[in-house]
Amino acid sequence: MIERGLLIVLSGPSGVGKGTVRKALFEQEDIKLQYSISATTRRPREGEVDGVDYFFKEREEFEHMIENKKLLEWAEYVGNYYGTPIDYVEETLASGKDVFLEIEVQGALQVKEAFPEGLFIFLAPPSLSELKSRIVNRGTETEDLINNRMRVAKEEIELMDAYDYVVENDKVENACARIQAIVTAEHCRRDRVSARYKRMLEVE
Numbered sequence: 001m002i003e004r005g006l007l008i009v010l011s012g013p014s015g016v017g018k019g020t021v022r023k024a025l026f027e028q029e030d031i032k033l034q035y036s037i038s039a040t041t042r043r044p045r046e047g048e049v050d051g052v053d054y055f056f057k058e059r060e061e062f063e064h065m066i067e068n069k070k071l072l073e074w075a076e077y078v079g080n081y082y083g084t085p086i087d088y089v090e091e092t093l094a095s096g097k098d099v100f101l102e103i104e105v106q107g108a109l110q111v112k113e114a115f116p117e118g119l120f121i122f123l124a125p126p127s128l129s130e131l132k133s134r135i136v137n138r139g140t141e142t143e144d145l146i147n148n149r150m151r152v153a154k155e156e157i158e159l160m161d162a163y164d165y166v167v168e169n170d171k172v173e174n175a176c177a178r179i180q181a182i183v184t185a186e187h188c189r190r191d192r193v194s195a196r197y198k199r200m201l202e203v204e
């Protein structure tokens, strides 16, 4: 019997560096995680590719996905829908591979309801002023959107205790190392090695 993979949720306020840390993490050879590409009604930013960064949808299409229960979770965030296609997550976990979600806090809390056995990591900024500088310097949002994202960020930070771990993203390489250590420890804690030995003994 194939053991199910681990569902890992990385969440945290906009601009904290989730995408940057995730990309750095996935570049490491010894990390074997499958990234779940989200659906969104947000317009693509310069350089973003449909099916790579997001599945870009019209609002009607997204609402159709909600009605047809095609999403594991979804949220309306600063005027746009974002959601996790459920089939990819279910199929990948069933095949024994770990799935990595990078989502905002309302969605993460929905996933926690559906998958309490998941691993929930909150990425925190060194300070609110550093968070704002990161969003401003990224140069992708208007001033209004930056203010809205900062307002939501404060609400999100208040919910960090709902997570299994809080990781500070001071430097990208530090945050990656911390997340890698957490995932490795979680695999050990879930006794995968001992389960393998138990199966070997059953065959003996």
Ligand SMILES: Nc1ncnc2c1ncn2[C@@H]1O[C@H](COP(=O)(O)OP(=O)(O)OP(=O)(O)O)[C@@H](O)[C@H]1O
Pocket: 012, 013, 014, 015, 016, 017, 018, 019, 020, 021, 134, 135, 137, 138, 169, 170, 171, 172
């Ligand atoms: N540790 C860090 N130190 C300094 N800058 C960082 C760090 N991590 C990320 N950044 C920068 O902060 C900006 C925001 O990062 P990123 O887009 O990865 O955030 P995010 O949390 O994925 O945002 P969103 O939720 O809006 O998609 C980027 O310009 C990125 O280069």
Ligand SMILES: Nc1nc2c(ncn2[C@@H]2O[C@H](COP(=O)(O)O)[C@@H](O)[C@H]2O)c(=O)[nH]1
Pocket: 012, 013, 014, 018, 038, 039, 042, 073, 074, 075, 077, 082, 083, 084, 102, 103, 104, 105, 106, 107, 108
């Ligand atoms: N609840 C969900 N949130 C998601 C998902 N995919 C991305 N996100 C989060 O939305 C905000 C804004 O993203 P941006 O790309 O417009 O900057 C950010 O916090 C993302 O992590 C999802 O499937 N579900």
